[in-house]
Amino acid sequence: MxxxxxxxxxxxxxxxxxxAGCGPDWEETVSRQIKQPDSISQIDSIVVxxxxxxxxxxxxxxxxxNDSLVYAKGYGYADIDTKTEVNSSSLFRIxxxxxxxxxxxxxxxxxxxxxSLDEKVFGDSGILRNDFGKLPYNDNIKKITVHELLNHTVNxxxxxxxxxxxxxxxxxxxxxxxxxxxxxxxxxxxxSDFDFMSYLVLGKIIEKVSGQTYAGYLNSAILKPLGISDxxxxxxxxxDRKKNEVTQYQWNIWNHNYDEGVYSQKIxxxxxxxxxxxxxxxxxxxxxxxxxxxxKTIILNSSTIKxxxxxxxxxxxxxxxxxxxxxFKNWYAMSYYTGMACEWARADNGYSWAILANKMPRxxxxxxxxxxxxxxxxxxxxxxxxxxxxxxxxxx
Numbered sequence: 001m002x003x004x005x006x007x008x009x010x011x012x013x014x015x016x017x018x019x020a021g022c023g024p025d026w027e028e029t030v031s032r033q034i035k036q037p038d039s040i041s042q043i044d045s046i047v048v049x050x051x052x053x054x055x056x057x058x059x060x061x062x063x064x065x066n067d068s069l070v071y072a073k074g075y076g077y078a079d080i081d082t083k084t085e086v087n088s089s090s091l092f093r094i095x096x097x098x099x100x101x102x103x104x105x106x107x108x109x110x111x112x113x114x115x116s117l118d119e120k121v122f123g124d125s126g127i128l129r130n131d132f133g134k135l136p137y138n139d140n141i142k143k144i145t146v147h148e149l150l151n152h153t154v155n156x157x158x159x160x161x162x163x164x165x166x167x168x169x170x171x172x173x174x175x176x177x178x179x180x181x182x183x184x185x186x187x188x189x190x191x192s193d194f195d196f197m198s199y200l201v202l203g204k205i206i207e208k209v210s211g212q213t214y215a216g217y218l219n220s221a222i223l224k225p226l227g228i229s230d231x232x233x234x235x236x237x238x239x240d241r242k243k244n245e246v247t248q249y250q251w252n253i254w255n256h257n258y259d260e261g262v263y264s265q266k267i268x269x270x271x272x273x274x275x276x277x278x279x280x281x282x283x284x285x286x287x288x289x290x291x292x293x294x295x296k297t298i299i300l301n302s303s304t305i306k307x308x309x310x311x312x313x314x315x316x317x318x319x320x321x322x323x324x325x326x327x328f329k330n331w332y333a334m335s336y337y338t339g340m341a342c343e344w345a346r347a348d349n350g351y352s353w354a355i356l357a358n359k360m361p362r363x364x365x366x367x368x369x370x371x372x373x374x375x376x377x378x379x380x381x382x383x384x385x386x387x388x389x390x391x392x393x394x395x396x
Contacts, residue, residue, distance in 0.1 A: 022057045022080050029085060033075055040071060042383050046376050047075055050369060054361030056341075058086040058246055062280035063353040063374060067288035067295070068389035072281045078246035078358070091245040091277040092356035093234050093267070095335030097344050098276040099199050099321030101231075103150055103308060104290055104300065105206050105218050107320070110146075111304045114209045117147045122179075127205050132172065133179030140184035146205065148188045149198040150320045151312040155186050156197040171200055171269045192315035196273045199321070203272025214271055225297045226289035231278045233271050238263045245277055248339030249359040262339035274337070280354035283344050285391060287352045336360055336367065343370055351378050 019026040030051075034044040043061075051059055057080055062072040074086030109115050120126040123142035130137075148154050156178065169177065178197055203214040210217040215233050223231055235241055248262045267275055278286075289295050291305065300308070309328045311319040318324075324331040332345035341357040353374040377383060 019051065019055055019057060019076065022055075022077055025083060026057070026076060029083070030076055033073070033085070036073075038386070039073070040383060042380050043071060043073075043377055044075075046373055047073075050373055051076060051357075053369070054359075054364065054366050056357045056359050056361065057249055058090070058359075059355065059357045060086050060088060060090050060092065060280040061353070061355050061373070062088060062284050063351060063377065064284045064288060065385055066350045067292035067352070069281065069284055069391045070385045070389075072284075072390055080247070080249070086246065086358075088281050089230065089244060089279045090356075091230060091232075091242060091279055092342065092358060093248055093337075093340050094276050094278050094283075094342050094344075094356065095274045095337045095340055096194075096321075097278075097283075097333045097335050097342055098270075098272065098274050100333050100344070101218065101222075101276060101286070101321075102199050102202050102206070102214075102272040103320035103322075105222060106146065106150060106202055107300055107304050107308045108221050109206065109209055110307070111300060115146060115205065117150075117307065118145050120145055121149065121201060121205065128201075128208055131208070132204070133176040137179065138183045140187055141179065144184075144188045144201075146202075147312070149202050149205075150308075151192075151315050152194050152198055152318060153190070153192050153312055153314045154188045154195070154198050155184065155191045155193050156195050157182060157185065157193075169266075169269065171203065171271065174269060175200060175204060189312070189314060192312075192318070194318070196270065199273035200270065206272070222290075222299055223286075225299065226285060228282050228285055228289075231276060231282055231286075233275045234267045234277045236263065236266050236268055242277060244279075246358045250339045251360075251362055265338075274335070278356075280356050281390075283354040283356075284352055287344070287346055287354075288391070291346060332371075334367065334371075341366065341370060343374075345371075345374065347378070349378065 030048060047059060047061055056076065058076040058078050060074045063070060072088035074088050074090055076086055078084045078086045078090050110117055115127060120142065121128055121144045122137050144154055206214050206217050212220065232242060238247065250262050289297055290299055308320045309322065311317065322331045322333055329348040332343060334343045337360060339358065339360060341360045343355045346352040355370060355373060
């Protein structure tokens with residue numbers, strides 16, 4: 001049997017298995033989506049297989065080669081009840097992937113001479129001075145630097161309580177509460193913790209130094225120059241979702257309906273740490289614009305990028321919200337959280353990709369399996385990648 005015939009039969013088998021929580025029309029929807037013009041069957045079989053294995057209602061995938069967008073596609077449902085379909089411009093909550101976005105804004109301020117990497121953050125001589133919490137700060141708080149916030153070496157020791165326990169607080173109130181209630185017990189820079197609070201503080205630095213709101217500065221300094229208009233801070237409730245924003249789902253006893261737990265948290269409070277929504281396509285446009293050597297708009301120069309991707313001795317596998325296990329030849333950001341699963345990565349072989357799902361899988365080894373999606377495609381020599389750049393044309 002011809003390999004393409006085998007592959008088509010395999011995709012058909014996967015689709016017939018259905019998505020347990022998505023209703024009987026899911027199979028028909030996905031079948032139609034993979035028959036769209038410009039579909040690549042090898043890619044579709046890999047993605048649909050992952051969705052079936054982990055019961056994912058909707059997923060958006062985009063991949064670029066040498067910073068040219070070569071594939072961008074949506075699969076399944078953005079909303080199960082309305083049967084709204086995912087497309088390549090659908091907006092997903094991206095959780096911790098927000099951190100590299102914030103880090104780039106901080107590096108832009110450093111590049112422009114507004115702040116320095118080793119500058120103190122709190123106290124009379126700090127960037128934020130004494131704007132938050134009650135005084136006096138203890139000595140460890142006054143030692144915190146921008147560099148330590150970027151590289152998660154502050155050790156706030158408050159993650160569970162501050163992230164989940166106080167939903168009514170604004171980000172400013174939350175920071176003040178943390179400074180007052182949980183003074184650092186250890187000197188910053190001596191340990192590592194991939195926390196939420198450090199990037200909330202970085203967001204406050206951006207506002208203080210730029211004189212704009214956090215999102216306002218990101219838009220004016222980075223997103224608008226790169227031609228990105230849809231990335232924004234998520235709304236807090238299901239009813240207040242943004243235009244083209246998907247519904248996020250989580251496992252429950254019925255295994256199909258969204259749960260109020262997804263929308264019970266005040267996500268806008270976590271703006272600089274976990275608050276953004278984005279499309280897979282725009283994440284790759286951001287990646288090409290920030291890191292592409294041939295980018296027409298220079299946001300960060302090569303020395304600033306090198307500084308941003310230089311980890312600390314305390315936390316050598318992470319820098320500025322990115323993770324790496326090989327001296328940053330390949331680097332990535334991942335987020336698995338209530339109602340979401342996503343990965344954003346750049347490899348030294350010229351490929352970058354974004355994978356966004358609107359339900360967090362459970363069981364198995366979904367983190368590794370999601371990471372393998374793009375690598376399986378990159379290593380498939382039978383895939384004929386388009387020579388045109390999809391960034392250069394309208395792609396729904």
